Amino acid sequence: MTSSSLVRPVAELAAAVAGPVLGPSDPGWEQEVGGFNLAHVPTPAVVVGATGEHDVAAAVRWAAAQGMRVAVQATGHGLTGDLDDVVLVSTRRMTELAVDPVARRARVGAGVRWRAVLDAAAPHGLAPLCGSSSGVGVVGYTTGGGLGPLGRRHGFAADHVTRFGIVTADGVARTVDAGSDPDLFWAVRGGRESFGVVTWMEFGLVEQPRFHGGGIFFDGDEAPRLLHAWREWAPGLGEDTSTSVALLALPPDPALPAELRGRFVVHLRFTHLGTVAEGEALLAPMRAVAAPLLDGVGELPWAAVDAVHSDPTDPMPVWDRGAVLDTLPADAVDAVLAEAGPDSSSPLVLVELRLLGGALARPAPVPNAVAGRHGAVSLYCLGVPAGPEAAVQVPARAAALLDAVAPWTRGGLVNLAGQAAPDTVAGYWDDDTRLRLAALKRRVDPEGVFGGPVRA
Numbered sequence: 001m002t003s004s005s006l007v008r009p010v011a012e013l014a015a016a017v018a019g020p021v022l023g024p025s026d027p028g029w030e031q032e033v034g035g036f037n038l039a040h041v042p043t044p045a046v047v048v049g050a051t052g053e054h055d056v057a058a059a060v061r062w063a064a065a066q067g068m069r070v071a072v073q074a075t076g077h078g079l080t081g082d083l084d085d086v087v088l089v090s091t092r093r094m095t096e097l098a099v100d101p102v103a104r105r106a107r108v109g110a111g112v113r114w115r116a117v118l119d120a121a122a123p124h125g126l127a128p129l130c131g132s133s134s135g136v137g138v139v140g141y142t143t144g145g146g147l148g149p150l151g152r153r154h155g156f157a158a159d160h161v162t163r164f165g166i167v168t169a170d171g172v173a174r175t176v177d178a179g180s181d182p183d184l185f186w187a188v189r190g191g192r193e194s195f196g197v198v199t200w201m202e203f204g205l206v207e208q209p210r211f212h213g214g215g216i217f218f219d220g221d222e223a224p225r226l227l228h229a230w231r232e233w234a235p236g237l238g239e240d241t242s243t244s245v246a247l248l249a250l251p252p253d254p255a256l257p258a259e260l261r262g263r264f265v266v267h268l269r270f271t272h273l274g275t276v277a278e279g280e281a282l283l284a285p286m287r288a289v290a291a292p293l294l295d296g297v298g299e300l301p302w303a304a305v306d307a308v309h310s311d312p313t314d315p316m317p318v319w320d321r322g323a324v325l326d327t328l329p330a331d332a333v334d335a336v337l338a339e340a341g342p343d344s345s346s347p348l349v350l351v352e353l354r355l356l357g358g359a360l361a362r363p364a365p366v367p368n369a370v371a372g373r374h375g376a377v378s379l380y381c382l383g384v385p386a387g388p389e390a391a392v393q394v395p396a397r398a399a400a401l402l403d404a405v406a407p408w409t410r411g412g413l414v415n416l417a418g419q420a421a422p423d424t425v426a427g428y429w430d431d432d433t434r435l436r437l438a439a440l441k442r443r444v445d446p447e448g449v450f451g452g453p454v455r456a
């Protein structure tokens with residue numbers, strides 16, 4: 001779309017919003033459109049640095065009048081799909097945050113990251129249902145389901161949402177809860193950006209001042225023994241215990257401990273919500289499988305939960321895919337090892353198996369549209385598509401890995417779908433849920449102003 005073909009000029013949009021409105025040649029453009037994933041930088045026609053609900057509504061109305069699509073970015077940890085020529089709403093200035101320790105609730109603006117909630121909740125001994133990295137945005141994570149180390153005890157983050165504000169395709173700002181609009185309340189908690197821009201969100205916190213956990217690194221050559229041991233050990237754990245195991249090809253980064261630098265390793269991630277003694281006893285069988293290179297498990301405040309996964313924090317190029325497995329038999333582990341194990345020459349830098357089950361498998365107290373609830377294990381893989389060869393090899397080997405586990409796969413998690421094709425993600429929901437979501441999409445967003453995993 002060229003500026004001469006715009007129905008309403010950009011100046012009209014700029015006059016209607018308090019935040020910056022930038023085009024590709026404006027100073028500050030790169031900072032405004034950039035985010036975590038350097039391999040998927042949006043290329044919008046215009047970016048709106050929204051300062052609040054009013055700016056979001058003005059941007060959506062303006063886009064709808066042009067017949068343009070709207071996309072949202074908070075942190076860039078999970079952008080997918082075609083972001084060419086859209087009106088991009090950047091929510092990173094919307095950082096309001098309040099914790100009510102008596103009601104055990106938090107209310108956040110659309111630009112808040114988990115780090116801010118962890119820090120605000122910690123003095124009250126409370127914890128949010130964040131995921132592996134506190135740099136991820138609260139709203140994008142929660143509307144996509146939200147699988148974190150408290151999940152097996154308390155369910156998905158989306159299950160704890162009590163209310164949110166949303167600007168729908170008609171440019172109207174609404175407050176939605178289970179009573180005011182049960183359909184939209186159900187659909188946005190799982191359907192992510194498909195129905196509008198969520199401007200703020202209120203959700204429950206749980207009492208969890210400390211935990212026993214962290215990560216243990218082993219030599220990558222031990223991968224076959226460790227993955228098979230994990231497959232037998234993990235399903236027997238109670239709901240107070242969460243775990244994943246990852247194959248990691250670590251870079252020769254001087255910031256990494258010398259034992260790990262430039263090595264292919266197995267990373268066992270462990271979180272226990274009970275006592276240290278219980279946690280140590282539960283871990284003993286895995287510690288007995290092989291000698292660790294580095295053992296970082298101990299008692300930690302909940303606000304230090306990033307130590308469990310040690311995810312990267314600096315922006316990097318990412319190409320990722322995921323799947324949910326109904327079961328993890330020995331053949332499935334062998335398939336993972338053949339595609340991504342120490343002898344595979346795989347270019348993937350992370351392949352993770354994460355235990356699901358427990359409260360994740362139960363319906364939310366107020367039902368929602370989170371996909372993947374049925375699964376036993378989540379598989380997630382990630383590569384760095386830097387350079388022409390990697391840009392071809394990484395997607396090809398990720399696809400080969402997913403093909404190898406296809407016999408045990410049923411759907412996936414929206415948040416961990418990565419660069420899956422839109423039809424693949426739409427297939428994560430069972431038929432009834434997909435039809436209900438599609439009907440609501442046709443009602444709420446008939447012109448397809450918003451993208452997202454839900455197809456009309």
Ligand SMILES: Cc1cc2nc3c(=O)[nH]c(=O)nc-3n(C[C@H](O)[C@H](O)[C@H](O)COP(=O)(O)OP(=O)(O)OC[C@H]3O[C@@H](n4cnc5c(N)ncnc54)[C@H](O)[C@@H]3O)c2cc1C
Nearest residue numbers: 073074075076077078079131132137140146147193198415
């Ligand atoms: C290092 C890393 C660790 C992760 N760990 C986990 C994990 O443990 N568990 C898990 O479940 N997921 C995890 N994820 C995936 C992550 O939760 C999703 O990608 C999530 O959508 C990111 O949200 P964001 O706002 O930070 O990112 P963005 O890239 O800014 O947004 C991602 C998506 O959310 C939508 N979105 C963002 N804000 C809004 C809004 N206000 N209204 C409507 N839609 C919105 C966007 O449209 C976009 O489609 C991880 C991702 C990374 C890169």
